[in-house]
Amino acid sequence: xxxxxxxxxxxxxxxxxxxxxxxxxxxxxxxxxxxxxxxxxxxxxxxxxxxxxxxxxxxxxxxxxxxxxxxxxxxxxxxxxxxxxxxxxxxxxxxxxxxxxxxxxxxxxxxxxxxxxxxxxxxxxxxxxxxxxxxxxxxxxxxxxxxxxxxxxxxxxxxxxxxxxxxxxxxxxxxxxxxxxxxxxxxxxxxx
Amino acid sequence: xxxxxxxxxxxxxxxxxxxxxxxxxxxxxxxxxxxxxxxxxxxxxxxxxxxxxxxxxxxxxxxxxxxxxxxxxxxxxxxxxxxxxxxxxxxxxxxxxxxxxxxxxxxxxxxxxxxxxxxxxxxxxxxxxxxxxxxxxxxxxxxxxxxxxxxxxxxxxxxxxxxxxxxxxxxxxxxxxxxxxxxxxxxxxxxx
DNA sequence: GTCTATACAGCGATAGAC
DNA sequence: GTCTATCGCTGTATAGAC
Numbered sequence: 001x002x003x004x005x006x007x008x009x010x011x012x013x014x015x016x017x018x019x020x021x022x023x024x025x026x027x028x029x030x031x032x033x034x035x036x037x038x039x040x041x042x043x044x045x046x047x048x049x050x051x052x053x054x055x056x057x058x059x060x061x062x063x064x065x066x067x068x069x070x071x072x073x074x075x076x077x078x079x080x081x082x083x084x085x086x087x088x089x090x091x092x093x094x095x096x097x098x099x100x101x102x103x104x105x106x107x108x109x110x111x112x113x114x115x116x117x118x119x120x121x122x123x124x125x126x127x128x129x130x131x132x133x134x135x136x137x138x139x140x141x142x143x144x145x146x147x148x149x150x151x152x153x154x155x156x157x158x159x160x161x162x163x164x165x166x167x168x169x170x171x172x173x174x175x176x177x178x179x180x181x182x183x184x185x186x187x188x189x190x191x192x
Numbered sequence: 193x194x195x196x197x198x199x200x201x202x203x204x205x206x207x208x209x210x211x212x213x214x215x216x217x218x219x220x221x222x223x224x225x226x227x228x229x230x231x232x233x234x235x236x237x238x239x240x241x242x243x244x245x246x247x248x249x250x251x252x253x254x255x256x257x258x259x260x261x262x263x264x265x266x267x268x269x270x271x272x273x274x275x276x277x278x279x280x281x282x283x284x285x286x287x288x289x290x291x292x293x294x295x296x297x298x299x300x301x302x303x304x305x306x307x308x309x310x311x312x313x314x315x316x317x318x319x320x321x322x323x324x325x326x327x328x329x330x331x332x333x334x335x336x337x338x339x340x341x342x343x344x345x346x347x348x349x350x351x352x353x354x355x356x357x358x359x360x361x362x363x364x365x366x367x368x369x370x371x372x373x374x375x376x377x378x379x380x381x382x383x384x
Numbered sequence: 385g386t387c388t389a390t391a392c393a394g395c396g397a398t399a400g401a402c
Numbered sequence: 403g404t405c406t407a408t409c410g411c412t413g414t415a416t417a418g419a420c
Binding site: 021022024025097099103104107110111112113120121124146149150152153154155156157161163164165170174177 | 212213214216217289290291295296298299300302303304305312313316338341342344345346347348349350352353355356357362365366369
């Protein structure tokens with residue numbers, strides 16, 4: 001297989017395994033088995049485990065930016081925020097099983113005191129900045145970052161409890177509640 | 193040292209290390225070093241790592257129940273809920289460094305597919321049931337569990353982002369917002 | 385670019401002396 | 403009740419054949 005393909009295959013499987021089992025738990029052998037190559041070959045592509053981690057974080061960042069970019073056309077800012085909230089529904093099966101890929105990684109790296117913990121937070125920033133821009137465009141000039149953090153906070157909270165209780169109805173209820181909150185905020189802004 | 197004392201010392205140090213570094217990362221050697229005993233002696237008290245985990249979860253459960261019981265005297269239900277919300281302020285230093293002890297453990301055990309993952313969720317149930325009882329006593333008969341889950345969800349979300357961003361102002365802002373939400377809910381109930 | 389072989393540290397766990 | 407010694411396994415990582 002070509003160098004590029006094998007490398008991307010490794011990153012994709014590592015991404016999945018880090019999400020489903022955690023970064024520390026996942027061994028080189030696990031990833032090599034998933035890619036169906038030997039451990040020896042593995043080291044041709046990545047010298048250390050931290051190198052794979054960095055590559056996985058970079059891939060996650062690129063994936064999210066691509067998703068957000070796809071929402072830029074034919075959508076109003078509040079429709080975009082709603083699309084973000086509804087990720088909780090779209091990805092509910094995986095979230096109930098493994099939580100939020102970004103939140104759980106950031107927490108794990110923080111506890112490990114891992115050098116890449118800052119890169120994991122940069123993943124949060126992708127959504128924080130994007131959400132902040134949507135709120136800004138809606139007219140919440142001064143409060144745009146606070147509101148972005150609030151939406152991010154609630155999606156993290158829903159993911160956390162959805163994982164613990166594996167409860168779809170809970171997710172649906174909280175998504176509806178968050179959308180109602182959004183409508184009320186927008187209305188109270190325009191009512192002024 | 194007496195058997196009982198050493199055992200409780202081990203549980204206390206394991207509790208701290210599991211919280212600060214995670215369950216999997218913490219080795220027998222780490223705990224033994226913290227307690228200042230040898231690994232060999234360690235096994236006199238606990239035969240397997242899962243035994244320590246169970247003991248730690250039991251201790252956490254007892255600690256939380258004791259805290260909630262102390263709030264039972266001289267407090268109205270809404271004052272009790274407020275006391276729960278303000279844990280985020282009281283424990284802000286540790287939460288910013290390591291997240292919520294219950295949420296992060298539940299998430300980790302779920303990813304490890306660990307046999308004790310259900311016991312970790314039982315820790316959530318302590319707060320869920322207790323919050324539900326407070327809301328029920330306030331008069332939210334049918335919605336009491338939903339509201340308990342909502343408060344739990346938001347405290348999880350705040351803890352998650354507070355850990356990522358190490359941001360005290362964010363915690364204070366969201367605690368105030370959650371208290372305002374509580375007041376509004378109580379008022380709209382009594383207004384009916 | 386992929387493989388085998390191997391080094392070495394640390395893990396959970398056990399046996400037995402004191 | 404605490405210790406030393408040791409086992410078997412798995413982890414990351416390296417060297418070198420093909």
